[in-house]
Amino acid sequence: xxxxxxxxxxxxxxxxxxxxxxxxxxxxxxxxxxxxxxxxxxxxxxxxxxxxxxxxxxxxxxxxxxxxxxxx
Amino acid sequence: xxxxxxxxxxxxxxxxxxxxxxxxxxxxxxxxxxxxxxxxxxxxxxxxxxxxxxxxxxxxxxxxxxxxxxxxxxxxxxxxxxxxxxxxxxxxxxxxxxxxxxxxxxxxxxxxxxxxxxxxxxxxxxxxxxxxxxxxxxxxxxxxxxxxxxxxxxxxxxxxxxxxxxxxxxxxxxxxxxxxxxxxxxxxxxxxxxxxxxxxxxxxxxxxxxxxxxxxxxxxxx
Amino acid sequence: xxxxxxxxxxxxxxxxxxxxxxxxxxxxxxxxxxxxxxxxxxxxxxxxxxxxxxxxxxxxxxxxxxxxxxxxxxxxxxxxxxxxxxxxxxxxxxxxxxxxxxxxxxxxxxxxxxxxxxxxxxxxxxxxxxxxxxxxxxxxxxxxxxxxxxxxxxxxxxxxxxxxxxxxxxxxxxxxxxxxxxxxxxxxxxxxxxxxxxxxxxxxxxxxxxxxxxxxxxxxxxxxxxxxxxxxxxxxxxxxxxxxxxxxxxxxxxxxxxxxxxxxxxxxxxxxxxxxxxxxxxxxxxxxxxxxxxxxxxxxxxxxxxxxxxxxxxxxxxxxxxxxxxxxxxxxxxxxxxxxxxxxxxxxxxxxxxxxxxxxxxxxxxxxxxxxxxxxxxxxxxxxxxxxxxxxxxxxxxxxxxxxxxxxxxxxxxxxxxxxxxxxxxxxxxxxxxxxxxxxxxxxxxxxxxxxxxxxxxxxxxxxxxxxxxxxxxxxxxxxxxxxxxxx
Numbered sequence: 136x137x138x139x140x141x142x143x144x145x146x147x148x149x150x151x152x153x154x155x156x157x158x159x160x161x162x163x164x165x166x167x168x169x170x171x172x173x174x175x176x177x178x179x180x181x182x183x184x185x186x187x188x189x190x191x192x193x194x195x196x197x198x199x200x201x202x203x204x205x206x207x
Numbered sequence: 208x209x210x211x212x213x214x215x216x217x218x219x220x221x222x223x224x225x226x227x228x229x230x231x232x233x234x235x236x237x238x239x240x241x242x243x244x245x246x247x248x249x250x251x252x253x254x255x256x257x258x259x260x261x262x263x264x265x266x267x268x269x270x271x272x273x274x275x276x277x278x279x280x281x282x283x284x285x286x287x288x289x290x291x292x293x294x295x296x297x298x299x300x301x302x303x304x305x306x307x308x309x310x311x312x313x314x315x316x317x318x319x320x321x322x323x324x325x326x327x328x329x330x331x332x333x334x335x336x337x338x339x340x341x342x343x344x345x346x347x348x349x350x351x352x353x354x355x356x357x358x359x360x361x362x363x364x365x366x367x368x369x370x371x372x373x374x375x376x377x378x379x380x381x382x383x384x385x386x387x388x389x390x391x392x393x394x395x396x397x398x399x400x401x402x403x404x405x406x407x408x409x410x411x412x413x414x415x416x417x418x419x420x421x422x423x424x425x426x427x428x429x
Numbered sequence: 430x431x432x433x434x435x436x437x438x439x440x441x442x443x444x445x446x447x448x449x450x451x452x453x454x455x456x457x458x459x460x461x462x463x464x465x466x467x468x469x470x471x472x473x474x475x476x477x478x479x480x481x482x483x484x485x486x487x488x489x490x491x492x493x494x495x496x497x498x499x500x501x502x503x504x505x506x507x508x509x510x511x512x513x514x515x516x517x518x519x520x521x522x523x524x525x526x527x528x529x530x531x532x533x534x535x536x537x538x539x540x541x542x543x544x545x546x547x548x549x550x551x552x553x554x555x556x557x558x559x560x561x562x563x564x565x566x567x568x569x570x571x572x573x574x575x576x577x578x579x580x581x582x583x584x585x586x587x588x589x590x591x592x593x594x595x596x597x598x599x600x601x602x603x604x605x606x607x608x609x610x611x612x613x614x615x616x617x618x619x620x621x622x623x624x625x626x627x628x629x630x631x632x633x634x635x636x637x638x639x640x641x642x643x644x645x646x647x648x649x650x651x652x653x654x655x656x657x658x659x660x661x662x663x664x665x666x667x668x669x670x671x672x673x674x675x676x677x678x679x680x681x682x683x684x685x686x687x688x689x690x691x692x693x694x695x696x697x698x699x700x701x702x703x704x705x706x707x708x709x710x711x712x713x714x715x716x717x718x719x720x721x722x723x724x725x726x727x728x729x730x731x732x733x734x735x736x737x738x739x740x741x742x743x744x745x746x747x748x749x750x751x752x753x754x755x756x757x758x759x760x761x762x763x764x765x766x767x768x769x770x771x772x773x774x775x776x777x778x779x780x781x782x783x784x785x786x787x788x789x790x791x792x793x794x795x796x797x798x799x800x801x802x803x804x805x806x807x808x809x810x811x812x813x814x815x816x817x818x819x820x821x822x823x824x825x826x827x828x829x830x831x832x833x834x835x836x837x838x839x840x841x842x843x844x845x846x847x848x849x850x851x852x853x854x855x856x857x858x859x860x861x862x863x864x865x866x867x868x869x870x871x872x873x874x875x876x877x878x879x880x881x882x883x884x885x886x887x888x889x890x891x892x893x894x895x896x897x898x899x900x901x902x903x904x905x906x907x908x909x910x911x912x913x914x915x916x917x
Contacts, residue, residue, distance in 0.1 A: 142707075145233060149234075152229055152233065156226065156691050160684075160687055160688060163209050163684070167683060168680065170210075171680070178679045178683065179675070179679050181590060181593070184514050184592040185513075185592065185594075185670050185676075186673065186912075188514055188670075190437070190438065190516055190517075192516065195589075196214075196588065196589040197588075198586050198587055198588060214591065216591060216599070219599065223599065223603055224603050224607070226687070226690045226691055227600075227603070227604055227650075227690055227693075230694035230695045230697075231646055231694060234642075234694075234695070234697075234698065235639075235642050235643060239635075264552055266479075266485060266550065267487065267488060267550075267554065269556075270483065270484040270487040271484060277704070277776070279703075279852065281852035281854065281860060282851075284860055285860060290704075292637065292638040292705035295705075296636055296637050297636060298640070299633040299634075299635070299636050300555050300633040301636070301637050301644065303641055305780070305784070306782075306784065306785070307781070308468065309864075310864040337868065338865065339467075339868060340471070341467075341482045341483060341484075342475075343482070349479075352626070354627075355626035355630045357622070357626060358619070358621075358622030358625045358630065359626070359632055362616055362620070362621040362622060363632055365621045366621065366632075376623075377621060377622055377623030377624075377625070378623035378624065379623070381623075
């Protein structure tokens with residue numbers, strides 16, 4: 136492949152990838168706000184991961200795998 | 208559709224990696240095809256010059272001096288022709304620097320002489336009274352590490368096909384032969400050009416002071 | 430084992446890293462003040478013979494503050510906060526705890542060898558990647574150990590959701606791993622030379638412009654993944670925790686994370702504007718640098734708004750002062766950076782003192798302030814003692830703030846003055862100033878900068894004393910404080 140072709144490919148790849156990522160980024164942001172509006176998710180509750188971070192604090196979302204391993 | 212991101216560390220890490228890696232892939236790799244080509248007539252560094260480059264690195268000259276002339280009239284007036292990519296083809300690593308506390312050195316060989324350099328390294332204030340550059344007197348007594356420079360020449364010749372002559376080959380004997388036939392005579396020439404008796408004497412006794420190698424390297428920059 | 434009431438967080442590894450952060454902070458910044466003074470008063474170059482010149486000490490300064498002070502601070506905060514947000518103690522797994530300890534000891538060895546080898550002038554001479562190949566290999570091992578400890582903890586976690594700080598730590602881990610590996614590809618000469626020359630010497634795998642591309646891809650993103658990403662991880666844990674306030678918008682923090690990951694890498698080419706890299710890449714570097722303001726300010730504003738309605742804490746709690754001012758400096762330097770990346774500004778700013786000025790309002794105002802605040806927040810928890818002196822912290826804050834302001838204002842003026850003088854021409858188009866004119870004119874600014882640095886260093890010593898006294902003489906605490914750190 137000649138250098139010109141390679142540079143052409145570089146520009147195309149760049150444009151395509153940047154386009155895909157912009158779309159993904161924006162759909163992620165839309166997803167964040169929409170899923171909360173619909174009541175599917177509550178992202179803001181994750182802030183309490185810091186505020187209640189004692190070993191005996193209530194778990195927001197238990198990691199079942201870890202606790203199962205421990206029971207064995 | 209994105210809910211896996213918060214909970215699955217593996218897919219999350221893959222996602223981060225893809226996002227940060229693709230920029231490098233597209234941005235950097237294609238240019239490798241083009242950029243390693245030397246300009247016409249460019250010669251690789253001699254062993255003595257390589258030893259000088261090692262001194263340049265060891266005393267970290269890039270902390271204050273760049274080797275990159277930008278394409279502005281104010282820079283080409285001051286330093287000469289702007290820098291071309293192919294001129295750096297044998298620079299491993301590149302030594303562009305990022306700060307000009309002192310002036311650019313990419314074409315210093317065009318307008319400074321060996322004796323100017325020797326006096327300047329001994330005490331910059333003798334030549335430039337307002338200079339804030341420290342004196343590098345230790346370079347006049349420390350011996351340049353010619354052996355390592357030779358090892359570097361052998362390595363780049365073997366690995367990167369840098370066009371050296373057949374005299375550059377592995378092993379102590381080849382090195383000793385090269386030292387006598389090429390390196391010391393070249394160093395003696397530089398030492399004589401500095402007009403300093405102590406340097407000439409040192410080279411004649413077989414010990415090349417760091418500053419001689421450094422000057423050989425600086426003279427090559429043009 | 431559902432009741433964890435008897436369990437406690439094991440802070441051993443975090444505690445060790447807090448001490449290396451303090452020690453490397455003192456060493457690195459003392460060298461910094463010395464080299465800043467050398468530019469104003471060149472006679473100071475001769476204090477240590479050939480080992481004491483500006484040029485020899487400068488990489489020592491940068492490497493000790495980056496890899497000594499900053500990484501120690503990051504790891505201290507990681508080994509402290511990551512177990513907490515995952516709700517699993519380091520002490521619960523002998524393996525993970527052992528790896529953490531090994532991580533620390535190998536790090537100590539690497540850091541000591543780094544100081545020695547750079548001092549001796551053994552260097553690969555690529556900025557912020559000066560270490561030669563034997564040390565590079567050791568660093569890769571250390572990095573992998575950190576990764577094993579991190580993902581080991583994540584594997585053991587009780588809390589399924591990964592908190593945003595962990596996102597940033599993971600990104601730091603991956604980013605630095607990738608960049609460091611590629612930038613430090615080098616060929617040891619001992620493999621080919623047949624027993625000639627120094628065994629530790631190597632040549633870069635890349636030459637000239639290629640090497641420059643890789644180097645600044647690294648240089649720029651080392652700033653991203655050492656000075657920005659893990660520090661954001663720190664602020665996302667320590668600011669909410671110290672203030673007892675929930676993050677203003679968790680969604681914004683997630684969006685800003687992906688924005689930062691997406692944009693940051695592309696901006697690296699702004700270090701090579703007007704050099705010999707392709708034109709479109711330089712332009713992309715400029716454009717993306719400007720876009721980068723968005724995710725950066727997203728995080729910073731999120732932090733400031735977290736304090737909404739609680740601004741009284743700013744006057745009452747010096748740690749909140751440090752963190753709020755740090756967010757502000759983060760905003761300042763993420764605005765300043767893109768300005769410097771605009772091609773026409775870059776033509777003046779590049780190679781001048783404005784660049785170190787920019788770096789230092791970021792590292793002194795943002796990175797180091799956050800690390801001080803995080804270490805002090807940890808102190809009462811890991812030592813189980815009250816912070817030794819509130820007034821000392823307050824004075825440290827003000828002295829250092831004045832220091833930073835002196836530093837960056839003097840460097841702004843110095844940089845722009847010099848940049849303009851380099852290009853000044855008379856009516857016939859001839860250069861007006863010889864190079865040395867543009868050096869002599871900087872003397873007062875170099876002196877002010879050195880003074881600013883000295884003030885900051887005094888603050889570092891106050892911090893170190895305060896930290897030491899907290900660990901040894903603070904009033905003992907019966908119970909771990911929940912939010913605000915108790916101080917006398």
